[in-house]
Amino acid sequence: MKTAKIHIQFVCLGNICRSxxxxxxxxxxxxxxxxxxTIFVDSAGTSGWHNGxxxxxxxxxxxxxxQIDTKGFTSSQVKKSDWDTFDYIVAMDNNNLRDLENLFGKHPEKLFQITSLCPDLSHDHIPDPWYTGNFxxxxxxxxxxxDALLKCVKERLKGN
Structure with a gap:
């Protein structure tokens, strides 16, 4: 089996809703x-409150x-070793980004908030439906x- 060239990790607080x-x-x-x-995707939470x-x-x-299959998911927490595994670590909001930057440092080319890819979006963060109820x-x-992230990744792949 081929190994993916690009590894993406989505991160929210508890890893049960947004990520x-x-x-x-x-x-x-x-x-x-x-x-x-070519592209591998995973997710994790900063808190570990819902691990497993x-x-x-x-x-x-x-x-x-x-019509998106939801099988095979198990919540997990971000690990220090994720820095070496993932090409992109993508936060859902400012708090997630701050927590990740405290763990990994500031590296905006690799670690960023997903909404930064969509400047015309109606929100500057992804609202947590755990609190809003609006899934x-x-x-x-x-x-x-x-869509915006996939476009960026495709551009990166063209450059390789």
């Missing part, structure tokens, strides 16, 4: 682009509504941001 939603949206986009052997759990039922429901809003924002 798994981004992971599974991106997996679907990668599959549609026939890049499954499945994604939130609201996350699973909205993904399934968009559809989170889905639509992440769908747009994942």
């Amino acid at each position: 798994p939603m981004a992971e599974y949206i991106m997996r679907e986009k990668i599959k549609q682009a026939h890049l499954e052997h 759990e499945n994604m939130h039922e609201g996350t699973a429901y909205v993904l399934q509504q968009h 559809n809003e989170t889905y639509h924002l992440l769908d747009e941001c994942c």
